[in-house]
Structure formats: structure tokens, C-alpha cells
Amino acid sequence: MQFNVSNDTLRIAKSFFPELQAIKDGKNWNVKFNNKITHIPLFDSELVASQIGESFNSEAGTLELFFLWIDAGREQEIIPTRLFDEKFYLARNPDVQKSNMWAFDHFLLFGAEENRLPNSKTPDCAPEQVIEMRYQDATLSESDLGFLKSIIGFFKRQDVKLAIQQGDSREILTKLPEDENVLLLFNANVYRKSIASQHPELHIPEGKEFLHWIRNGRHLEAAFTPFFSIRHYRNTYSDLQKLSNEGLHQHFLNHGLYENRNGSSVFNAGQYANINRLKNRSSAVLFALKKLQDEGTPIPTRALTINHKSKLEHLAELGQQAELMAERLQSPEIRAQVKKAEAYEPRIDFRPQGRQVLCPQLNHPADDLHSADQLIYNNLAKTRYKALMLIPHCRMSGAARVSGALAHVLAKHFGDENICIVTTDGTAFEHPEWFPENVDILDLHKYTAHLDRDFKIQALVLLLRGVNAQHIYNVNSRLGWETIHSYGKQLSTLCSINSYMFCSDRTESGQRTGYPQEFFTSTFFYHEHFFVDNLQLKKELVQDHLLTKKFADKIVVLNTPTSQQISVAAEPGWKLSKLWNRKKRVFWAGRFDRQKNFNLLVEIAKNMPDIEFWVWGKPVLDSAPKDISEIKNIKLLGEYGDFSELPLESCHVWLYTSLWDGTPTIILDVATAGIPVVASPTGGIPELLDGFPEFLVSETDLLNPNAYISRIRSLVDNSDGAFERAHELQSRVTQLHDAVAFGEAIIETINLGA
Amino acid sequence: MQRNRSDISLIITAHNEGLLLGATINSALAAAKEAQSQGFVTETTIYLDRADRPTSEFARTLAKDLDIPVIETDFGDQGKVRNLACQTASTGYIAFLDGDDLWSENWISLAMQIALKNKMYIVHPEMNWFFGGSNNILLKVDQESESFDPSFLRAGNPWDALCLAHRDTYLATPYCNRDIATGFAYEDWHWNCETVAKGYVHKVAKGTIHFKRRREISQNTQATSRKVLIRDTPLLLYPEK
Incomplete structure (x- = not known):
């Protein structure tokens, strides 16, 4: 692009473009620009266009407008930047006042290079080459140091704090950009874009964004993070309305950030802090950014989910859009329409301030749900499944094993590709080997952890409807239960709902509680079937609700199949080993908590000092007794990965002390392995041990250690007889808990539903 | 009867609004007058659906004075x-x-200018201005704008039913029945999903406003608290990958 310009015009143009090449052409000069210019530092094109009366098109017109301004705009004394304060400049520079030269011309031709200030707050409003030179050896002013001192609590590094306290400008400039909180919160790209949109006349040298913010940006409305907007902060908190931009920055970095005030419209800091149970004065913004940086944990915002740092720039843009929308209310055309309607209905009350402007995909109440739904969709291996199995997570638990057995049946019936296992309440999936290899697993919890309860439920509903699930199998998923409770009526018209229940829990006072009490009644009619793993629970539910046969038939007792992995002790050859004969051993495994009655084990062990108790497990819900280590005959062996890994050849008797239960898979394992057992009479155990009174403690003796002791004693004293009976139990259990029969029973329920 | 393609029926539906209906009709008449000044022909009708006695009485006398037909x-x-x-x-x-709601005076004329461009257009105001029990503003998104994502309709309703569209649009996609007992509601949301799925385009008339009164508990709020869901619609299925 070429221009023919006068001497004077060339002189001014060169103060913007020092490298500009010009060729003499008579009295004038020909200047040529090889590159397309859309942005000229110290020259706000839109501002100039609006004042000079030209329509401005940045694509074609930046340079034309620039030369028009040099020739005509300067004559009208149009200052091409809002940041040059003519009165300030003249007052501070009496020599300019005396010179009769236009103040801006003076600044442009001499003042900027002489480091004369263009205004009282943003010193770096100057041509690009001046700024580049200045930042090669930039220092902090007294005012900058005072500001840093005022926000010293925000910084994390002690050496940074010390340098600020000592006013050591060099040290501050070296270390400050490395401060952890600065790195987390200050986003150079966000700042650069924000400055470019609000003050295009400001030039920021590459890599000097934070220094630029300290020197200039703290006085402006430019954003450096999507989590803080000066305008939003000022408009939202009435107590802060009178603060300057610098004052608002100070307030946010010293207080608001830690009080979890909403620094911008796109992120609800208080809600995030609540959901993540952050401690008092723990900043949700810093916590979320740290989790994103260290663990890649997505940050849910009102506009979009941030799963990568690069998305923060987009979020900042959306935040800015939301603010522009709020400003739209102030526009004359909207104002005029509201005023007219107010004439009929004064309660409409035109006051744009204090109103929340909501817009889908920016800050709409459904945005959180929408972004979670999109995350779920993006992470689904497929978009259609016939059956979804909802499980809380997969840890070492009987329920998880049962869900694995159920998944095998469903995968066989519907096809691997048609079922999806959904973890709803946690992300742990510790035993994938329990599940069919080729079945898809979705970690719903991961994508919904940030949502409040109701949205979590709705996200699950959207998933169920999104994949067009025809069958829901809920195995101990709390979110599953809550969803069926809330929307079971509707879901039951769209698909069949089936839930597994194992047992009622007990409160401290012995009252029954848990899913059967919490959800059975309210969701009964929405269910196609309830599966239970023991007849006792079915009886309990039937009695509690006086269910007639028709309704009772909805509850199907399924005998959990025995594990295929356990080597059956056909002949206890290990009895010949030295270890076997040296000492009698009782095994116990489970959580050290109230349900498993760990204290009873301790009591029994104390009274059988000649017997070793090998114990696997760890405290889960309640704390274990403190004095276990003092009991010499209890050997704590930690957790085990799989039952088949246990040294069963050393076990004389397996002890089971649970106070309430379904049909414990571990008792099935013990019985399958052909090991004698002494067990409490809870849940499905009496059914399992029916006909084996030497293994089963009577109901009246549930809490009586002597009843367990006498049985253990009798079994270890007569090991041959005990193992003979254990083999009989083994035959009964393998027959009753057959995997084929289990599968057939489930498929029968599907066929019934069809 | 020969239908004029640019004639507009302004349908006001009332139930138990009582005197609030006065301001509503005032705003409708003002919007009608503005539209007439732009050459549009309008006809206003009040529908009273299971209206309570005060509303019915008030609506009838008002309608008589204003020569507006009333249908019960x-x-x-x-x-x-x-x-x-x-x-x-x-x-x-x-x-x-x-x-109980009000239109901005420019609503009908500006919405009609857009609607006439394409029979598939369904026009919404730029914003819902809530008053009474709420002071939120809900901005509507133009379906043809870059920021519109149809998947949002799975999670929330970006528009409502108080729109302007060609009669054929409504006839081709009638509103589904309200049936709270079955647990399905949100007829407006459902209608928006169905029309999007059928290829209609929801547009926004810039500068126009619907003033929505929040009296005690709105129907949508009732729906939310009653744990109802939107009925099945193709948009609820995840698109194939």
C-alpha cells in the first residue's frame, strides 16, 4: 500500500513507524507499506473514526484513516487515544505550555522518548519503539511498589514477599512472574486480548504482560483472568462501587478471592467452594486452577467446562460478552420500549442495575447441566446402548462383585456392545477383571462431580435418554436410586427399571436403615423388578409392606454365583504340612467397622490365646479399637486383592461376625473353597448354612462371644470332621449358587418384562 | 375464507389474572396499533380457559368495550x-x-418483518424482562447466530411459547397436552425442540421485549418443583458420532 505524503506528514508518520522508508517525489514523499496494517500502537482507529466523522473499516482503512488523521485530524486536535490527558501533560510540562505546540504533537515527537508521562496512571501509552526500549530496562515506580505491597498477601513465594517489602525492584521483576499464585491466576493471553480490545493503542512487549499490568493494567478495566472482571465486581457488590479500578484489584486479590465472591459472571466461586468442601478462606478460583494445572481436573463454569488452560481465553471472551449483554439493557432502544410499557404497568420498573442478565451458553441456569452433558456425550464410546448398569464405583465389595456377575449375564444377553457400565458416585474402578472385557465403562461421576445434586440427577436422566436405554440396572448406585426416586415415574414409561438390594443397614440404635428403607416404598411402582441376594430381605420387604403375591413376585431372589477363580479344596492335602500342625488358625476378613463387628472378633481372640487370628481388612467407616496391636494372637495382614490369593492352606476355620448383611460373597468364597466356617446368623447366612448348625451361631447368640468360641473350639479340635462338613457345604453352595441358574433367572425377568 | 398472508392474530390467553389483564391488553393494543401503522392487519382475541369468575367478568366487559371477541x-x-x-x-x-404479561410496543411490527422473510421462521423477542417476583432478564439466542448450540435444548429451554410464527407452523406442530400426572410437562420447551428438529428456525427480533410477570409460583417453577421432565423428542437422543 502506497501513500504520497508531505514533509510534515512523513515526520509524524515516522514517529509511529521509525523504519518507514520514503522516496522523494517532488515536494512530497512516497511511502510504501508492504504488510497489511490493522493495528497501530498509540492510535485507536475506532476512536479517531468516530471523531473525524469517517466510517471505519479495519480491513481496508486503518492506514488511510491514519494518514487522514495526520493531515486533517491533527488540525482538529483529535487525540488518537483516550489515554493521553492533555491537561495533565500541559500542567506537568510548562515548557510545552509556553511553546504553543499542540500537546499531543509534542508528546509524539519528543515527550514520549523523553519519558514524559501522558497521564497520571498509565505511563506506557507511547509509540511501539519507545515502549520496547523502555521495557528492556523497566523498573517499578514508587506507586507500583506501593501497589505490590498492598497485595503482598496474594503472593505465595517468601522471597517475592521479602523483595516487595525491601522495595527491591530488580529482585521483584525476576521472581514475581514465577510466583505460584501469579502463574495460576494471571493469564498473559487473556490480558493481551483484553488490552487489545479495550485499549488497542497500548503496546505490550512480548513476555512483559505481568509487568505491564502492574505498571498500567491495574488502573484499567482490562481482564487478566476470566475469573475477575472489574465491571462485574463493581456492579455486583454494592459495598465496592466507589472503589477505583486499582482499589477493586486490591480488594479482589486480598479479600474477594478468598471470600469466594464471584469475580466474574462466568464462575460461581461460592458454589464451587461448597461442592468441593473448601475450608474457610480457601479460594475456589485458585483451587480450581491448581487442580486443572496439576491433575487436569476440568473447571466447570457457567459458560463452558475448562479442561485445558487454553480454554481460559475463550472463557474470558464469553465473560466479556455477558457484560456487553448487561450493557444492552442501557441502550436507548431498549430503554424507550421499557419506559412505554412502564406506562401501563409501573411494576416493570426500569432499573437495569442489579438485574441478572441470563443468556444460554453464557450464564444460563442450565449451562452447568449442558456442559456436563456435553462432556458425557464426548466421552461416551457409543451413543446407543440397550442397557445401562449404574454402580457407585468398583471397590473390593460384595456389591461390586455382584454387579460384575450381572454385567456378564447382560453382556451375553444383549451383546457386549449394547451395555454400558456407569459409575455414578466415585471414580474408583479397582476390579475390572470382575466385568466382561469388552463392555464400555463411563465414569459419570468424573463429569458431574461439580454439579449440585439435582443437576447430577438430571445429567443421569439426559444420559439415559440420550443413549435410548431400554433397561436400567441399578446396583447400589445412590445417584441411581435418587434418580429413580425423582424421575422413576417418567423413566418407567421409557425403559424398564431394575434395582439390586442387599440388606438394610442399622443405625446406632439398631433401627433398620439404608436403600430398602429409603427408596423401596417410593420407587416400588416404577420398578420392573427388584433383585435381592437373600430370601430374608425379600421376607422383610414383603412383611413391612404387606405385599400380596402379585407384588411380592416383583422381588426376585438371585443366588449370587460362586467365584470361578477359587480352587476347590477337594482333598485337604495341606493338612500334612508342618505349618498346618504347628498352630490352629482362624481367618477373618472385612472392614473394621460396626457392621462387621470387628470388636466381637477382638473379644473372641482375647479368649482363645492358643489360636492365631489372621485378619485382613482396614478401618473404613468407624475407627478400629486402639489396642489391637496389644493382642498378641491377632495378626493384621492388611488388605487383599483377591480371595484366591489368601493362604487358605493355613486356615482351620473362617470366622464371620457381621451384625447385618445380605449374602456375603466372602462366605460364598469360603464355602466354595471347602473351609469350615463359624458365622453370625444375619441376612442370607442362615439360608446358606441351613443344615449346618455347627457353622451357624443361633440368632439369640448373635452378640455372644462364647457361642462363637465354642463352635471354633469344636471345629479346630475335630478338624477332619469339620472339613468333611465343609465339603458337604461346598457341594450345596456350588449347586445352589450356580452361574447358569443366576443368568437364567435374570433373563427370565427380561423376558417377563418384554 | 381467504387468508391474508400478512394478517396477524394476537391471541391473549387468560385464566385467573383478574385486573392484571388490563395492562396486558393495553400493551397488546399498543403493539397492534404500531403494527397497523406499518401496514399490518391485526385481530385480537381473548381466550378464557377455565377462567375464574373475576377474570371472566372483567375480560368480558373489557372485550365488549374494546370490541374484542372472547372465546371460553x-x-x-x-x-x-x-x-x-x-x-x-x-x-x-x-x-x-x-x-398477565406485556409486549413491548414494537414487538409485532418488528417480529413480522422477520417472519415474512421466511415461512419457516419462528420469531422471539430479544429478551424476557421479568418483573414482580423476579428481576432477571433472559436474553434469547438467535438460532442462526454462531453462538447457538442445538445441544443446549437437551438441558434447558432457550425460548418460550410466546412467539410469533406462521399459522401453518403451529398447525404442523401442535402443542402437546399438559399432563402433570404422568410427570411430563414443559410443553413450550418440547414445542421448541420439535420445531428445531423439523427444521424451523427460531429467530430473535432485536429491540423487542416481553415483560413477564412472576406471580407467586409460575408454571415452570411448579414443573421444576414437581420433578417433571420434558416429553420425548428427537433432540433428546445423542447424535450419532
Whole structure:
């Protein structure tokens, strides 16, 4: 692009473009620009266009407008930047006042290079080459140091704090950009874009964004993070309305950030802090950014989910859009329409301030749900499944094993590709080997952890409807239960709902509680079937609700199949080993908590000092007794990965002390392995041990250690007889808990539903 | 009857609004007058659906004074009222207004300018200005804007039913019945999903406003607290990857 310009015009143009090449052409000069210019530092094109009366098109017109301004705009004394304060400049520079030269011309031709200030707050409003030179050896002013001192609590590094306290400008400039909180919160790209949109006349040298913010940006409305907007902060908190931009920055970095005030419209800091149970004065913004940086944990915002740092720039843009929308209310055309309607209905009350402007995909109440739904969709291996199995997570638990057995049946019936296992309440999936290899697993919890309860439920509903699930199998998923409770009526018209229940829990006072009490009644009619793993629970539910046969038939007792992995002790050859004969051993495994009655084990062990108790497990819900280590005959062996890994050849008797239960898979394992057992009479155990009174403690003796002791004693004293009976139990259990029969029973329920 | 393609029926539906209906009709008449000044022909009708006595009495006297027809129905369902109104209307275009809400004066004329460009357009105001129990503003998104993502409709309703569209649009996609007992509601949301799925385009008339009164508990709030869901619609299925 070429221009023919006068001497004077060339002189001014060169103060913007020092490298500009010009060729003499008579009295004038020909200047040529090889590159397309859309942005000229110290020259706000839109501002100039609006004042000079030209329509401005940045694509074609930046340079034309620039030369028009040099020739005509300067004559009208149009200052091409809002940041040059003519009165300030003249007052501070009496020599300019005396010179009769236009103040801006003076600044442009001499003042900027002489480091004369263009205004009282943003010193770096100057041509690009001046700024580049200045930042090669930039220092902090007294005012900058005072500001840093005022926000010293925000910084994390002690050496940074010390340098600020000592006013050591060099040290501050070296270390400050490395401060952890600065790195987390200050986003150079966000700042650069924000400055470019609000003050295009400001030039920021590459890599000097934070220094630029300290020197200039703290006085402006430019954003450096999507989590803080000066305008939003000022408009939202009435107590802060009178603060300057610098004052608002100070307030946010010293207080608001830690009080979890909403620094911008796109992120609800208080809600995030609540959901993540952050401690008092723990900043949700810093916590979320740290989790994103260290663990890649997505940050849910009102506009979009941030799963990568690069998305923060987009979020900042959306935040800015939301603010522009709020400003739209102030526009004359909207104002005029509201005023007219107010004439009929004064309660409409035109006051744009204090109103929340909501817009889908920016800050709409459904945005959180929408972004979670999109995350779920993006992470689904497929978009259609016939059956979804909802499980809380997969840890070492009987329920998880049962869900694995159920998944095998469903995968066989519907096809691997048609079922999806959904973890709803946690992300742990510790035993994938329990599940069919080729079945898809979705970690719903991961994508919904940030949502409040109701949205979590709705996200699950959207998933169920999104994949067009025809069958829901809920195995101990709390979110599953809550969803069926809330929307079971509707879901039951769209698909069949089936839930597994194992047992009622007990409160401290012995009252029954848990899913059967919490959800059975309210969701009964929405269910196609309830599966239970023991007849006792079915009886309990039937009695509690006086269910007639028709309704009772909805509850199907399924005998959990025995594990295929356990080597059956056909002949206890290990009895010949030295270890076997040296000492009698009782095994116990489970959580050290109230349900498993760990204290009873301790009591029994104390009274059988000649017997070793090998114990696997760890405290889960309640704390274990403190004095276990003092009991010499209890050997704590930690957790085990799989039952088949246990040294069963050393076990004389397996002890089971649970106070309430379904049909414990571990008792099935013990019985399958052909090991004698002494067990409490809870849940499905009496059914399992029916006909084996030497293994089963009577109901009246549930809490009586002597009843367990006498049985253990009798079994270890007569090991041959005990193992003979254990083999009989083994035959009964393998027959009753057959995997084929289990599968057939489930498929029968599907066929019934069809 | 020959329908004029640019005639508009302004349908006001009332139930128990009482005197609030006065301001509503005032705003509708002002919008009608503005539209007439732009050359549009309008006809206003009040539908009273299971209206309570004060509302019915007030509406009838008002209608008599203003020479506006009143039609009484016994549906207890706004969707059915709207469907009937569409079947009955003799105009090319139809706009709905709830008995306690107000239109901005420019609504009909500006919305019609957009609607006439394409028969598949469904026009919404730029914003809902809530007053009374709420002071939120809900901005509507133009379906043809870059920021519109149809998947948002799975999670929330970006528009409502108080729109202006060609009569054929309403006839081709009637509102579904309100049936809280089955747990399905959100007829407006459902209608928006269905129309998007059928290829209609929801547009926004810049500068226009619907003033929505929040009285005690709105129907949507009731729906939320009653744990209802939107009925099945193709948009609820995840798109194939």
C-alpha cells in the first residue's frame, strides 16, 4: 500500500513507524507499506473514526484513516487515544505550555522518548519503539511498589514477599512472574486480548504482560483472568462501587478471592467452594486452577467446562460478552420500549442495575447441566446402548462383585456392545477383571462431580435418554436410586427399571436403615423388578409392606454365583504340612467397622490365646479399637486383592461376625473353597448354612462371644470332621449358587418384562 | 375464507389474572396499533380457559368495550387453548400473549418483518424482562447466530411459547397436552425442540421485549418443583458420532 505524503506528514508518520522508508517525489514523499496494517500502537482507529466523522473499516482503512488523521485530524486536535490527558501533560510540562505546540504533537515527537508521562496512571501509552526500549530496562515506580505491597498477601513465594517489602525492584521483576499464585491466576493471553480490545493503542512487549499490568493494567478495566472482571465486581457488590479500578484489584486479590465472591459472571466461586468442601478462606478460583494445572481436573463454569488452560481465553471472551449483554439493557432502544410499557404497568420498573442478565451458553441456569452433558456425550464410546448398569464405583465389595456377575449375564444377553457400565458416585474402578472385557465403562461421576445434586440427577436422566436405554440396572448406585426416586415415574414409561438390594443397614440404635428403607416404598411402582441376594430381605420387604403375591413376585431372589477363580479344596492335602500342625488358625476378613463387628472378633481372640487370628481388612467407616496391636494372637495382614490369593492352606476355620448383611460373597468364597466356617446368623447366612448348625451361631447368640468360641473350639479340635462338613457345604453352595441358574433367572425377568 | 398472508392474530390467553389483564391488553393494543401503522392487519382475541369468575367478568366487559371477541374453553391446558386458537384463526400469522404479561410496543411490527422473510421462521423477542417476583432478564439466542448450540435444548429451554410464527407452523406442530400426572410437562420447551428438529428456525427480533410477570409460583417453577421432565423428542437422543 502506497501513500504520497508531505514533509510534515512523513515526520509524524515516522514517529509511529521509525523504519518507514520514503522516496522523494517532488515536494512530497512516497511511502510504501508492504504488510497489511490493522493495528497501530498509540492510535485507536475506532476512536479517531468516530471523531473525524469517517466510517471505519479495519480491513481496508486503518492506514488511510491514519494518514487522514495526520493531515486533517491533527488540525482538529483529535487525540488518537483516550489515554493521553492533555491537561495533565500541559500542567506537568510548562515548557510545552509556553511553546504553543499542540500537546499531543509534542508528546509524539519528543515527550514520549523523553519519558514524559501522558497521564497520571498509565505511563506506557507511547509509540511501539519507545515502549520496547523502555521495557528492556523497566523498573517499578514508587506507586507500583506501593501497589505490590498492598497485595503482598496474594503472593505465595517468601522471597517475592521479602523483595516487595525491601522495595527491591530488580529482585521483584525476576521472581514475581514465577510466583505460584501469579502463574495460576494471571493469564498473559487473556490480558493481551483484553488490552487489545479495550485499549488497542497500548503496546505490550512480548513476555512483559505481568509487568505491564502492574505498571498500567491495574488502573484499567482490562481482564487478566476470566475469573475477575472489574465491571462485574463493581456492579455486583454494592459495598465496592466507589472503589477505583486499582482499589477493586486490591480488594479482589486480598479479600474477594478468598471470600469466594464471584469475580466474574462466568464462575460461581461460592458454589464451587461448597461442592468441593473448601475450608474457610480457601479460594475456589485458585483451587480450581491448581487442580486443572496439576491433575487436569476440568473447571466447570457457567459458560463452558475448562479442561485445558487454553480454554481460559475463550472463557474470558464469553465473560466479556455477558457484560456487553448487561450493557444492552442501557441502550436507548431498549430503554424507550421499557419506559412505554412502564406506562401501563409501573411494576416493570426500569432499573437495569442489579438485574441478572441470563443468556444460554453464557450464564444460563442450565449451562452447568449442558456442559456436563456435553462432556458425557464426548466421552461416551457409543451413543446407543440397550442397557445401562449404574454402580457407585468398583471397590473390593460384595456389591461390586455382584454387579460384575450381572454385567456378564447382560453382556451375553444383549451383546457386549449394547451395555454400558456407569459409575455414578466415585471414580474408583479397582476390579475390572470382575466385568466382561469388552463392555464400555463411563465414569459419570468424573463429569458431574461439580454439579449440585439435582443437576447430577438430571445429567443421569439426559444420559439415559440420550443413549435410548431400554433397561436400567441399578446396583447400589445412590445417584441411581435418587434418580429413580425423582424421575422413576417418567423413566418407567421409557425403559424398564431394575434395582439390586442387599440388606438394610442399622443405625446406632439398631433401627433398620439404608436403600430398602429409603427408596423401596417410593420407587416400588416404577420398578420392573427388584433383585435381592437373600430370601430374608425379600421376607422383610414383603412383611413391612404387606405385599400380596402379585407384588411380592416383583422381588426376585438371585443366588449370587460362586467365584470361578477359587480352587476347590477337594482333598485337604495341606493338612500334612508342618505349618498346618504347628498352630490352629482362624481367618477373618472385612472392614473394621460396626457392621462387621470387628470388636466381637477382638473379644473372641482375647479368649482363645492358643489360636492365631489372621485378619485382613482396614478401618473404613468407624475407627478400629486402639489396642489391637496389644493382642498378641491377632495378626493384621492388611488388605487383599483377591480371595484366591489368601493362604487358605493355613486356615482351620473362617470366622464371620457381621451384625447385618445380605449374602456375603466372602462366605460364598469360603464355602466354595471347602473351609469350615463359624458365622453370625444375619441376612442370607442362615439360608446358606441351613443344615449346618455347627457353622451357624443361633440368632439369640448373635452378640455372644462364647457361642462363637465354642463352635471354633469344636471345629479346630475335630478338624477332619469339620472339613468333611465343609465339603458337604461346598457341594450345596456350588449347586445352589450356580452361574447358569443366576443368568437364567435374570433373563427370565427380561423376558417377563418384554 | 381467504387468508391474508400478512394478517396477524394476537391471541391473549387468560385464566385467573383478574385486573392484571388490563395492562396486558393495553400493551397488546399498543403493539397492534404500531403494527397497523406499518401496514399490518391485526385481530385480537381473548381466550378464557377455565377462567375464574373475576377474570371472566372483567375480560368480558373489557372485550365488549374494546370490541374484542372472547372465546371460553374448558381445557385447563394452555397448549390446547393455543392449538384451538390456531385452528380457529383466519390470519396468516399468530402471536401469543399470556394474560398477565406485556409486549413491548414494537414487538409485532418488528417480529413480522422477520417472519415474512421466511415461512419457516419462528420469531422471539430479544429478551424476557421479568418483573414482580423476579428481576432477571433472559436474553434469547438467535438460532442462526454462531453462538447457538442445538445441544443446549437437551438441558434447558432457550425460548418460550410466546412467539410469533406462521399459522401453518403451529398447525404442523401442535402443542402437546399438559399432563402433570404422568410427570411430563414443559410443553413450550418440547414445542421448541420439535420445531428445531423439523427444521424451523427460531429467530430473535432485536429491540423487542416481553415483560413477564412472576406471580407467586409460575408454571415452570411448579414443573421444576414437581420433578417433571420434558416429553420425548428427537433432540433428546445423542447424535450419532
